[in-house]
Amino acid sequence: MQYLKYVYKLTPEEFYKFLADYQKGVEVLQEGESFIEFAVYEPLQNFKPVDVLKVDILPPEKAYRPVRIKNLMVVPDWIKPVVIRQGVAFGTGLHxxxxxxxxxxxxxxxxxxxxxxxxxxxxxxxxxxxxxxxxxxxxxxxxxxxxxxxxxxxxxxxxxxxxxxxxxxxxxxxxxxxxxxxxxxxxxxxxxxxxxxxxxxxxxxxxxxxxxxxxxxxxxxxxxxxxxxxxxxxxxxxxx
Ligand SMILES: C[S@@+](CC[C@H](N)C(=O)[O-])C[C@H]1O[C@@H](n2cnc3c(N)ncnc32)[C@H](O)[C@@H]1O
Missing domain, CATH: 3.40.50.150 (Vaccinia Virus protein VP39)
Structure with missing residues (x-):
């Protein structure tokens, strides 16, 4: 089976803003001072891809990515989780x-x-x-x-x-x-x-x-x- 791999090139600022909201994994292909080129396996609404490739292998992000079932979160081993209680101190990771x-x-x-x-x-x-x-x-x-x-x-x-x-x-x-x-x-x-x-x-x-x-x-x-x-x-x- 073939999958479509969408390649995007964004400024680092655009990329990290996008990443903060994107729930799935991305594959970073190239990183420069002024751009980050990355691939995902679905078209993104707000950006135009610089390339669309046909690939044969199911990407790891698609095969196994963080999944939440009610209060339980299962994460792949390459993700490094940090658990923070929403308490009285500053620092939830959202700022x-x-x-x-x-x-x-x-x-x-x-x-x-x-x-x-x-x-x-x-x-x-x-x-x-x-x-x-x-x-x-x-x-x-x-x-x-x-x-x-x-x-x-x-x-x-x-x-x-x-x-x-x-x-x-x-x-x-x-x-x-x-x-x-x-x-x-x-x-x-x-x-x-x-x-x-x-x-x-x-x-x-x-x-x-x-x-x-x-x-x-x-x-x-x-x-x-x-x-x-x-x-x-x-x-x-x-x-x-
Ligand atoms: C903006 S929060 C940062 C929290 C966390 N490190 C983060 O990055 O999300 C700043 C923290 O610095 C503490 N703080 C303020 N002035 C300080 C000082 N002079 N020495 C040590 N901590 C201080 C505050 O109490 C507050 O918890």
Missing amino acids: PTTKLCLYMLQRFMKGGWSVLDVGTGTGILAIASKRLGAGRVVAIDTDPQAVEECKHNCKENCVEVECINMSPENVAESFDLLVANLELEIFKRLMPVLTGLYKRVAIFSGLYGEEELKQFLTLTPHEPVKIKKLENWYSVVLRA
């Missing part, structure tokens, strides 16, 4: 600032790295880091309720994360990777402290609009290795 961090973690974090998550909220980024193969993960937040949520979610996900009620000024060591989804005013105050807390890569998120991005970039002498925008929110990756 663009969190999505950008989740993207950057997958792109820049290496297996075994130590990670510091500053402003952990629900613990979503700390848990995702563990799922992606991080070594030691420390998650801090100045809000004690967030720390309790983080502990709850880490237990639910069976991952070992040190969730601590602490501000970054009191962290006495440095980590391979720092991730901080905060806001410009906090970065203005804490940038010298945060800069001392990572050895390799830092992911900053929570910057709204070009003006905030511009102001953020004045806080560091380092050239960003990646800037990514989603719904007018920006995330910046710096190397030490």
Whole structure:
């Protein structure tokens, strides 16, 4: 039997926006700075395919993709699930600032790295880091309720994360990777402290609009290795 494979080429921004709503798997074929080429096995309503191919093999996404039966979700083993309780803390994964961090973690974090998550909220980024193969993960937040949520979610996900009620000024060591989804005013105050807390890569998120991005970039002498925008929110990756 033959199947039709539809190839699309979108800007990264269009692609991640599309992906956030698309319930099925996609096959990424090529990724450049300004485009992502991917294939799906059905025509998409809002985009025009750059190619339509006939293939003989049933795609894995079609054969086995996440399936929900009432409250039960069955996922293929290549999907890395993060379970988050909708509680009092920020961080369900729906907000663009969190999505950008989740993207950057997958792109820049290496297996075994130590990670510091500053402003952990629900613990979503700390848990995702563990799922992606991080070594030691420390998650801090100045809000004690967030720390309790983080502990709850880490237990639910069976991952070992040190969730601590602490501000970054009191962290006495440095980590391979720092991730901080905060806001410009906090970065203005804490940038010298945060800069001392990572050895390799830092992911900053929570910057709204070009003006905030511009102001953020004045806080560091380092050239960003990646800037990514989603719904007018920006995330910046710096190397030490
Ligand atoms: C936007 S939420 C991010 C939550 C989660 N990391 C995410 O990406 O969805 C920011 C979190 O930072 C915490 N926070 C604010 N100022 C902080 C500071 N100076 N030090 C540590 N945490 C802080 C807040 O309590 C809040 O939980």
